Amino acid sequence: MITRGKTVQCGGGENDRFCLLLQCNFLISFVVSPQLQHPSADVREFACASISKMLQQKHAIPAFLQRDVVRCLGPMLLDQSLAVRETAAGALRNLSACGGFEVCDDMVTKDIMTPLVALLKECSAGLEANEVSPTKCQGTKKNCVEDIANEAVNVLWNVCECNGTAVSVFNKEGCLDVVLQYLKKFSTNIDLAISVAHCLQAVTEDNPELLSSFNVSAHQVLESIMLSQDSTMEHILLRTLLAGSVWNIKDTIPSSSQASTINAILKIFSESLVVDAGETVIHMKEAETQRLKLTAEAETEENVGDTIDNSVLNEDDEMEEPPKGKIKRDNDISDLLPADKWELKQVTALLMAQQTALEIIVNMCCSEDPSDDEWEELSSSDESDLFMENSYDEGSGQPMSPLCLSAEVHAALMNNLIPKKILEKTAFPNSVAVDICMHSPSWKPLIRNSLKQRHVPPLAPMLRRSQVGLRVALSAGAAPTVPISHGSQPVGAAGVVAVCGALWLPLCVGAGGGTCRLLPRSRTEPRHCMTPEQLMTLCEAGIHSSNISVRVNVVSILGIAGSVLAKVEDTAETLKMIGKFLLEVAMKDSSLVVAGEALDALFDVFADGKEAEKAAVQIKLLPALKEFQPVFKMRMRKEGKGQYSTDQLCVLDNVKMNLRRFIAYQEKLGGEKTT
Template sequence: MGKIKQRRHRGARYNPTGVTPNGRSGGEEAGRQDNQAAGLRLVQEKLDSAIVEERVCGLNTLAALALEDCAPSVIVAGSLIGKVAALLRDPSVEVRVAAAGTLRNVSAGGSDDVVEAMVQQDVLAPLAELLKAYTGTWAPTTTDLGQPSPSHLDPMANTFIHATHLLWNLCECSEEAVNVFNREGLINVLVPHLDPATWGHALALAAAECLLCVSENNPAAASAILPVADTLVSHVSRPADSAQDLRFATTLAGVLLNINYCSPSNTSSQLILRVLAETLKTDPATEIGRLVVEDDACDTSATTTTNGTSTPTTDTTCDLDHLISAQQLAFELLSNICCADEDEEDWEEYGSMSGEEEEEAMEVGGGGGGDGAAKDILPPEVVEGLRHYQLFQTALSRTSPLDPTLAQQTQALNAASNIVSKLSMLRVRAMMCVQNMAAVLDVADMGGAEAVYTIWLNLGSVVFKNPCPENGLLEAATGAMRAVMDRLSQDQCDQLASITHQDLQMIFDAGVSCSVGSVRANIARMVGTLACLVVAHTPQDALITGPVGTVLSAATNYLFKVAASDSELWVSAEALDVLIDLYSDDKTDNLAHNTNLVDRLKGIHPHFKAKHKQNKKSLAEHRALVLTVKDNLVGFIKYKASRIAKLHKT
């Protein structure tokens, strides 16, 4: 429990207009829908035109419409996707680049269902045909020197970039798209385009990011990449002169990890950690400060030129975007390095079993899951690399919000919305990284018990003291707190054992009010861990009296509340698992009697068993936890009941 291996995330979504959709009133919403309908009718007419300029105009109109709220789902519901996909074969390169950009917009702005609908409407066949055309001899007009080439100057290169991002989006959401990718041998299109010196930074980065997506859990792609892995290593090893270089190197590092090229006996594992450390070295807050200074020094007319050339402010904004994107990926890769793969196939088999078959399988297979399992041990070389580059400390530093003054100045920037959004996601990834590294590093590697306890308190301020953050940040923060607490618990931290009822009440309030199941589960586990520490540091006779008795009774009552009434079965299972851990210590017998533990567990058990029978096919990754609790609960009730009965006979 407490370890997360994330599915690969997409990069920044393509937005050619730079417009961020805002909330609208009911009247505005109706007007928007009318405009969408009118726009789609116009597009239909123009796509059928024999005139190149008309087809391009229709595609550009559709690309802009695709950025509107809910527009991608409206577009795929009609007959336009097939027509646009067919234009990927158009003899005009201007039409092809517009068609690829339009489909990229639809796929980037739509849900998984939208992307799946695009696959079903035969986008992949013309897309594969278009990309295969790039296996021949061709050369970009410019290698862009770090900047994307304007489409009117190099439509061939920009068509490739749009098509590659489209392929990435499709493969991200659709297994069928990955199958087509493998079947059509599109890996042989991407790999030759990974040299920025030849193809330009924008094109090479697009190929690398698509390769990162399709190489994850894809043995066919991995076997095709392995023969050229040394070439990828050479690209990764090059000195990084810009944030875009760092992003490119980090992306290729992810590809090498996906194909299991790096191992403890392979020096590339240390290369990967060095690249990640280099990517994470610069604090984005420093670059934001530079951007604020530049913005103050230039008025709007000075920062926007009529010929479309870049300016200091736009250059800094672009560099900042690359830096934050690179660091988001670096934290994701670090999290995955520190998180061993868990084989969930065995657990999925239980979903179709009867109750008796399931219980028999549990007895043979042994429960699985849960915080009681020993922590995964990383190869010594990897642990040494984490220590040497102080990657835990780096991840921890990115969990903090911007300085209030700088945050206020950032809000005044033209790119404020994008910067704030990216920084929020960076904090989430950093907290996930802290969570997974805390599970594999010793307390000494994290600065010692006192420092780690301070880390726990600081993370708690994000969750319990400040106004409630958005759900993703809240989930990541409680996950990190839980992992840090588990590590402190294993070291029997005295500071945690001295927690008061008032401290617990803040935790209870957050757990009750939060709508995110994983947050409620993390809080339940933390409450139980704290209670276990209190029990471990308190003599048996003092467990039912004074402040300690108050804390333990309050923790017990909270856990029972979660176990009995939480809407998610697996969260209830988490609370029951914690109660079993807490009261498995024989010196809690008197406390169990005082809190009416056995009768309350007997009251919950039938409801829990019935809810499991109803939901057992939809438990997904939580099946291991639920089955373990279901298997252990009856035996624990019998054991504790006999202990309490003996207690009253003596």
């Protein structure tokens, strides 16, 4: 459900692969393997740390798997030394995160779950014992047991996300109670709590066997954290993840509490989405700059003091003058650890929370839908017309609530202004925030991964369902204008993907309170509602994208919007714009897939309604399609077999058949009018 995101960095270029493999083999054969069995805990820890670092390189993983690294590291999870346990768990975390599904499957096959579950249970018992006098890591204020648990939970999350057997073991071994024990530490160890929340999201999805384990006590743990008022971005992420888990286990909630629980979930998502990511980037970067400045000043003062002290010593004891700068003390490995990036962690947590919230909202809207196959069958039958007739309340002319959503979900979406907030997320990133990230190497990935492309999730699963089952109106509301440009610069391809994706949800849930208006605007309506011209400008930008998915989304959005407008009075002019646009795409797009989607959208828009009939005549739709029909057939013969998959060809065949039927329907319609 949720895209995998881990803290490790996996890399390794093609030019370095051979050297890397040689290095791995040498390391395993002559260094790591003997050291894992060394009587000294420090040596074993160093061996695990060496493996952990190498496993961050994807190309190194096969060499380690050939040397049975899983079975080598598995026993180290239960080593007598806590430091060895932590580094071994960290190595397995890197292996599972960088290796992907196949490696996680291999880890489960090699029985990593046995020592992993044993470690998790020991840590849980250790946490209870340490509540009075916590076990601190040597030389630090950190709790060793919690640090080990954090690494182990991440391994558990990775393998459960990829492997069904791991999930079954989670169920049977009572791991839910164990991780909930960790979750209770959220007020003092937010990192551990977030890891648990990620893991819970993975194991609660499509896992009916686990539902019986969620008793009153388990619900109380989740509820207490969801109701917490901590305002840091990490706590927002924690509440968002847990809200997603509660949605996954909604069947365990009494029916009398369903509505309030769903509203609470969407309230959390709303609170996550309302935060301005761009402003947060600016604020956090300023805070980081100030903190680093103060730290540098403090270190300078310390170094001056050390220099003076050492000068006195030199005079007395004739010692050599130490080098300038911070003195490196014995056993100090701080230079091997990542720099403190607290502010960056906060921004990353916010963006992940917003991404997670958006994706779960999509799942909420799609989870009760029939399958794609069922909709395909429905779309080719007369039942689709029956649905369209029934989806409008006779007498009012207004669309009723979407049938795919329960009343509770639909009401909660509208009460928390979710569609409006999703449209707001489509705004081009704050230019100041983008500049800040561009000039900071550690912050730059935010632009690529979150601020633009991933800030709004792809809502394509709603597309097919929307075209037939969710023809809800774009009724009046308070949605802001969808941004088409950023200053004088047009939104780039990534921005268009985000905007197109964000339009799905308002199209699908707008019936109850509305989010976006394409209908003729009255003088009393707010001027910030979306206009047909703005939608067409967006689609003009999107249709020139080199990304086929973007172009498909564009024509599909117009198909959904046009099919609704066709049943509303005084919309012929807008339908003419949509019809001309779709005709041009169908005739000129280089991709048959896009051309086919454009034809499909035309069928939806001009299938029924007086306004549609009027617009079809004015743009000469029938003669245009009759002229284009042989061209489309010829393109399918020439291009189809060599460039497109069997599934795509099947869809295109349906489009070709529907084109013939639609032309016949339009001819019959014209004949009836003449008579």
